[in-house]
Ligand code: HEM
């Protein structure tokens with residue numbers, strides 16, 4: 241028997257539920273980050289309504305210590321999510337070649353979306369970490385300080401790159417969770433794809449608008465100070 | 468007058484040490500109602516008797532003619548040339564062992580799949596062959612039949628990114644097989660026993676939800692819905708086991 245079986249592998253596992261637990265954690269950390277990103281967008285884009293609103297929201301989160309406590313929690317979630325998801329990323333040169341050849345051969349949207357998730361993840365890992373470090377080391381958050389930061393140095397470009405990467409990753413990730421756990425079925429998959437695309441477009445528009453407002457605010461503020 | 472179809476076909480004979488993998492070009496005039504199976508048969512009969520490919524039923528039932536057609540795994544006998552562009556490239560299915568040119572060995576893979584999933588009804592019930600078979604609810608029978616329609620062509624495996632990266636990933640065909648026995652009231656396997664088969668990264672937790680399997684299956688099996696169902700079921704099975712074992716006896 242063993243002579244004919246070409247696919248006999250031994251998979252010793254100290255903990256029989258290890259993979260199940262890791263899969264749960266990957267999904268939960270991912271879902272937390274998706275929800276966080278939506279809330280985060282609400283905070284940041286509130287400046288579109290008025291700087292006073294953004295200041296008020298930021299003040300609320302700081303007075304209740306949600307930023308001081310939540311910030312590091314999100315940071316841990318962020319790193320944990322990366323480590324968990326990295327289990328499935330083809331990191332070796334050989335595996336990379338298999339993955340890209342396969343995606344090019346198949347010309348299949350969902351397979352390409354996975355490649356998108358893989359690539360955006362690498363950039364978000366570095367840029368998201370820099371961003372969180374800078375913002376959390378410069379509390380309190382106010383519209384004026386954010387505006388000054390966005391307009392200084394290369395930060396505007398930094399955000400113009402991070403924004404689409406993060407929004408792509410978040411909307412594809414949300415869709416993927418739905419597919420994997422069966423919330424998205426064969427029947428509602430076309431609708432889910434449309435929602436995924438809408439989500440991406442809406443958040444991009446809000447995000448770009450926010451960045452432009454920050455940039456404009458900074459110009460007005462520095463002109464007001466006669467700089 | 469039909470089109471003059473330009474074929475590019477993968478050629479390789481692993482038995483011949485001098486053979487190197489290459490693409491070979493053929494031209495063939497399209498005829499009415501021509502399928503890819505007919506085209507390949509004519510190429511072999513009229514132009515190149517050394518061309519190797521598999522077929523048997525030529526009606527989408529046996530699953531032996533699966534190959535990569537313009538990048539997508541599919542059945543040659545179910546591919547109408549009139550729906551195809553004038554340039555067709557053909558490759559053998561990846562993941563499986565190549566026999567020659569477009570022919571791969573899906574048999575060994577699927578036998579191993581039967582063994583891993585223990586693809587038979589596990590029951591302690593004594594069957595009396597003289598009696599009428601026990602009746603099954605029609606709705607359940609149809610649900611099982613829907614998943615039984617798999618022709619074991621291997622398209623879902625060849626299209627799966629995970630299966631291409633990890634040779635020991637079970638793939639949609641095997642996971643679908645487990646789902647089929649789970650809904651069969653005659654199979655007495657417990658949730659725990661199913662979990663031991665598919666509750667790892669080589670089973671349902673290895674699936675990345677890319678849905679290529681769903682999108683290429685020539686029999687349109689509801690693979691996406693089975694994968695979602697299994698992940699939820701096995702995910703909750705793990706939680707139940709954890710909370711049961713951590714409770715004091
Ligand atoms: C606790 C963690 C975080 C806090 C407190 C925070 C806070 C902020 C603030 C105040 C801004 C306005 C610009 C600035 O002040 O520099 C901003 C913008 C931005 N953040 Fe975060 N952030 C956090 C985590 C993240 C993460 C994890 C990501 C990406 C994965 C991210 C992506 C972005 C993007 C793309 C923008 C630009 C959006 C826009 O203005 O259109 N942030 N964030």
Ligand code: SF4
Pocket residue numbers: 616617618619620621622623624639640643683684685686687688690
């Ligand atoms: S599930 Fe579909 S694609 Fe996969 S082996 Fe069965 S019939 Fe072929």
Ligand code: SF4
Pocket residue numbers: 623626627628629630638639673674675676677678679680681694
């Ligand atoms: S959904 Fe899962 S089984 Fe199907 S192709 Fe994707 S990774 Fe493979």
Ligand code: FES
Pocket residue numbers: 521522523524525526527528529530531532533542543544545
């Ligand atoms: S020859 Fe049987 S499925 Fe194509």
